[in-house]
Amino acid sequence: MKLDRRKFLNTLLGVGGIGGIVAVLYPVFSFLIPPKSAEPKVNSVKAGLSSELPTNSAKIIKFGREPVILIKTEDNQLKALSAGCTHLDCIVQYKTDTKQILCACHNGIYDLNGRNVSGPPPRPLEQFDVKVIQDEIVITKQG
Amino acid sequence: MIKNTGSKFIAWIDERYDLSPIRNLLQHKKVPAHKHSLWYYMGGVTLFLFLVQLFTGILLLLYYRPGEDSAYESVRFIITEVRFGWLIRNVHSWSANLLVFFAFVHMFSVFFSKAYEKPRELTWVTGFIILVFTLAFGFSGYLLPWNELAFFATKVGTDIVGVVPIIGEPLKTFLRGGEDVTGATLSRFFGIHVAILPAIFTVFLGLHLLFIQQQGMHEPDHFKNLPEEKKKYIPFFPDFALKDLLLWIVVFNLLIFLSLYFPWELGNKAEAFASAPAGIKPEWYFMFMFQSLKFLPAHILFLEGELVGVLFFGVAGFFWMIIPYIKIKNKPNWKIQPLTLIGIIVVAFIVIMTVVGYLI
Numbered sequence: 001m002k003l004d005r006r007k008f009l010n011t012l013l014g015v016g017g018i019g020g021i022v023a024v025l026y027p028v029f030s031f032l033i034p035p036k037s038a039e040p041k042v043n044s045v046k047a048g049l050s051s052e053l054p055t056n057s058a059k060i061i062k063f064g065r066e067p068v069i070l071i072k073t074e075d076n077q078l079k080a081l082s083a084g085c086t087h088l089d090c091i092v093q094y095k096t097d098t099k100q101i102l103c104a105c106h107n108g109i110y111d112l113n114g115r116n117v118s119g120p121p122p123r124p125l126e127q128f129d130v131k132v133i134q135d136e137i138v139i140t141k142q143g
Numbered sequence: 144m145i146k147n148t149g150s151k152f153i154a155w156i157d158e159r160y161d162l163s164p165i166r167n168l169l170q171h172k173k174v175p176a177h178k179h180s181l182w183y184y185m186g187g188v189t190l191f192l193f194l195v196q197l198f199t200g201i202l203l204l205l206y207y208r209p210g211e212d213s214a215y216e217s218v219r220f221i222i223t224e225v226r227f228g229w230l231i232r233n234v235h236s237w238s239a240n241l242l243v244f245f246a247f248v249h250m251f252s253v254f255f256s257k258a259y260e261k262p263r264e265l266t267w268v269t270g271f272i273i274l275v276f277t278l279a280f281g282f283s284g285y286l287l288p289w290n291e292l293a294f295f296a297t298k299v300g301t302d303i304v305g306v307v308p309i310i311g312e313p314l315k316t317f318l319r320g321g322e323d324v325t326g327a328t329l330s331r332f333f334g335i336h337v338a339i340l341p342a343i344f345t346v347f348l349g350l351h352l353l354f355i356q357q358q359g360m361h362e363p364d365h366f367k368n369l370p371e372e373k374k375k376y377i378p379f380f381p382d383f384a385l386k387d388l389l390l391w392i393v394v395f396n397l398l399i400f401l402s403l404y405f406p407w408e409l410g411n412k413a414e415a416f417a418s419a420p421a422g423i424k425p426e427w428y429f430m431f432m433f434q435s436l437k438f439l440p441a442h443i444l445f446l447e448g449e450l451v452g453v454l455f456f457g458v459a460g461f462f463w464m465i466i467p468y469i470k471i472k473n474k475p476n477w478k479i480q481p482l483t484l485i486g487i488i489v490v491a492f493i494v495i496m497t498v499v500g501y502l503i
Contacts, residue, residue, distance in 0.1 A: 033313075034320045034327060060416050065323060067416050083418070087441075088302040088449070090295050093418035104421040105299055106437050120448065122441040 044140040050078065050132045058094030061139070067091050068128060068139060069101065073112060080128035080139045081114040087121040101125070172359065172379035177366045182252035183383075184390050186355075189249050191391045192242035193348070195398070196280075199235040200337070207287070209333040211326035214289035215412040222409065233402035239281055241398060243428045246274050254466070254486050258361035264467035266358070269351040271464040276344045281426055283336040289329060294413030295423045297332075298324045303436070306450045307457075325415065424500070431496035432456055434503075463489075 042064035050072075053059065058071040060083055067083035071094050081101070083091050090105035100117070101110040109118045114125035129140040156162060174183060206225055208217040221228035250270065253259055259267035286297045301324065305315035320327030366374065377383055425433050432452075439448035462469070471481050479487070 032317060034316060060418060062416055069418075085419075088299040090298060090419040090423065091417065104419045105295060105423045116441070120437065120439070120441055122447055122449075 042141075044138055047080075047137040047139050049135050050137050051135055053078075053137070056096050056099075060091060063128070063139065063141075069094060069125075070130070070137065070139065071101075071112065074099065078130040078132065078137060079112055080130045081110075082126035082128070085121060086116065086123040086125065087119070092125070168356065169380040172356075173376040174360050174379055174383045175362050175366050176375040176377050177363070179256065179363060182249075182256065183360060184387060185245055185249035185252055187387045188390060188394050189242060189245040190348075190352075191394060192238050192245060192398075195238045195395075196235065196242060197341075199231050199238065202231050203235060204337060209287070209329055211289070211329060214287060214329055215409075218288040218409060229406065230402060233406050234398060236407040237398055237401045237405075239284060240427070241394070241401075243277060243281060246277055247428070250274060251486065251490060253361075255483065256361065256363045257482075258363075259467045261467070263354070263358060263361060266351060266354040267467050268464060269347050269354065272347050273344065273351060275460075276340055276347065278428065280336065280340050280344070281428065283332040283340065285426055286329060286332045287336065288409060289413045290410040291413050291417075291420055292410055292423060294324060294415075295419045296425050297328065299423070299433075300425065300429070301328075303449065303453055306447060306453055308450070323415070427497060427501075430500040431493045434496045434500035437500075 045061065045063050045068075047059075047061045047070050053070070053072045055072055055076055056074050058069055060067050061070055062068075069081050069083040069092055071079045071081075073079065085092050085103035085105065085108050087103065087106055087108050090103050092101050092103045092108075092110065094100075095102045099112065101112070101114070102108070103110075103119070103121065107119045108116065108121040110121065110125055111117050114127055116122070116124050127142055129142055131138045131140070153162070174180070203221065206217055206221045206228065208214065218232070222232050223229075225231075253267065253270070282297075282300060286293045301315050301318050304318060305311045307314070316322060318328070318331065319325070320331040424430065435456075436449060436452045439452050441448050443451045466482075473480050
């Protein structure tokens with residue numbers, strides 16, 4: 001195949017041009033993707049004193065970056081579940097009257113074991129282990 | 144004297160830059176006058192409200208400070224300390240809502256009068272793109288005061304993006320500036336709201352207006368079929384322009400009335416680790432989509448309900464955009480033509496779902 005001067009220069013310009021555009025776009029698109037934050041992996045957190053958490057109440061605690069709902073049931077059992085609704089990630093709350101977990105965004109309801117009972121949530125809430133060591137509540141990831 | 148100086152100045156410009164195209168446009172442009180002429184003014188009102196947004200937005204920028212620790216506080220500062228800050232913020236919020244409302248009215252009036260047909264296909268497409276960007280303006284602006292409602296609405300809104308297969312997750316991370324809605328999201332939304340969207344929006348708005356000037360107003364069938372001598376027109380300048388102006392003044396008064404008597408609440412500051420309060424609602428123009436998603440079961444066949452809903456709205460939106468290119472045969476013995484029927488169903492769906500969203 002005979003490659004004439006014009007074709008050669010056009011190809012060179014074309015390849016060079018595309019290369020130039022890529023060299024500009026690549027850093028721009030890379031810049032748009034947020035860097036992964038180097039937060040240490042959390043396996044357990046302390047969640048305050050058991051005696052300070054009233055019966056039939058709950059609070060939201062930070063488990064690393066994740067919200068976790070800690071519930072003290074009527075029979076003084078402690079339960080910890082992931083607080084991010086499996087539907088669209090709103091933070092759930094404990095309903096003291098119905099003894100259920102409610103997501104107020106779309107009325108998703110879970111029972112105290114995190115099972116999705118009604119409403120749009122597609123999956124149950126993740127369970128966490130709760131231990132009480134000298135009145136201090138310690139929440140640990142399962143598995 | 145002033146008039147004289149004015150015409151001298153225009154002559155000076157004219158000599159150098161040739162103003163005849165503008166003069167021709169002003170002298171010759173005419174607008175059809177018929178029983179549905181009212182709808183011609185809806186686009187103009189939308190444009191007016193956009194200008195209000197631009198102006199009040201720039202004013203708010205002087206005091207607003209993005210950031211987890213400053214956004215809410217700076218908006219509170221604007222509405223409590225800055226002189227007339229409450230007014231500017233209310234006008235910005237109300238104008239945003241009216242803007243979306245009139246954009247929808249404009250769009251449906253164009254749809255039902257079939258003004259999108261050849262040769263105005265691209266006016267429709269650019270108009271649709273402008274509408275999508277208008278909604279993006281609304282969505283990104285909603286978060287900026289960093290209050291509870293906006294925080295959870297953004298969490299839900301961006302999470303919905305995440306259900307789209309393959310591109311959903313990366314897009315969600317891109318929008319949120321990380322995995323969760325945080326101060327990083329706020330920075331991003333701020334940048335999108337005040338820089339990226341205005342830049343792109345202006346381009347499409349420019350094209351949209353250019354197309355309209357080039358082609359003139361659409362004449363509906365009942366007008367087009369009239370004999371030439373029965374067709375009535377009014378000059379664009381000054382008749383139509385003055386009527387436009389009158390309506391703008393009416394809308395401006397409405398805007399001020401709403402801002403004075405129905406101020407927007409700021410609510411509580413967003414907190415990342417607090418339960419979502421009851422009554423989380425998106426802005427009303429997203430309500431019909433939000434409500435439809437609520438009605439879907441958790442699973443439809445093997446797909447998550449949300450995904451089915453999102454795909455449905457995506458595909459429906461796409462078809463709506465390319466409607467000028469879709470040929471549906473008219474049925475001569477139907478009372479309502481198929482496309483009109485589709486339009487009526489779409490409007491009914493949006494209205495009913497929005498109302499239901501507020502009642503339930």
